[in-house]
Amino acid sequence: MNNRKKALILNLLLCPGAGQLVLKRFKRAILFITIFLITVVYFFSTIVSKIQPLVDKVMAGQLMLTQQAIADEMSKNPIYFDLVLGQQLMIIILSVWLVAIIDGMTVKNKK
Template identity: 30%
Template sequence: MNKAMIAALMSAFICPGSGHFYLKRYNTGTLISFISLSGLVYLLYKAVERAQAISDRILSGEIPLDVNVIYQHISQVPAGDDSQWINIATFTFIAAWLVGIIDAYRIGKLLDKQQAS
């Protein structure tokens, strides 16, 4: 398997930016990893915060212990700025991941051509 394919698969399935580390492009790999993982950390933080708020409401008796009612509260869209920031974090995470895959493949292809000649 050539370097381009290995780097793209590493970026796709291991971690965004890992393909760049494989290709010894450490600065680019660090940047892509930081951007995508910061978006993911924000999304996980918001998910835990929301789960904690819902569980507190269940324990206080405000929400009955019924699966359908709990599901309705979980599936509600966050209000206000939270919704916008969650969308931005989601877009950032996905965009950085895709850019990492495509760029790792592009750089790997260039290195494969250099080695062939």
């Protein structure tokens, strides 16, 4: 299997930038991996921060861990997530992934 195919598979299945490592394009790899990881971590930390008060109530024993109890609590205190922010973060994640895939298929590896 040649390096471009390896790069394509790694970029598709692992994370953006992994294929650039195979091609010895380290600056590009670091750029893709960094942007991807920062965006993913921010996305999930935003979601976790929204549900953390609910988790804290369950852990403190103030809320039963049943579907009905959680549904009742969420009806009293709904959890809102900024959908526009979520869409923007997903666009960044998918764009970085797509650019890394295209870059890995078109760039020649260093020797």
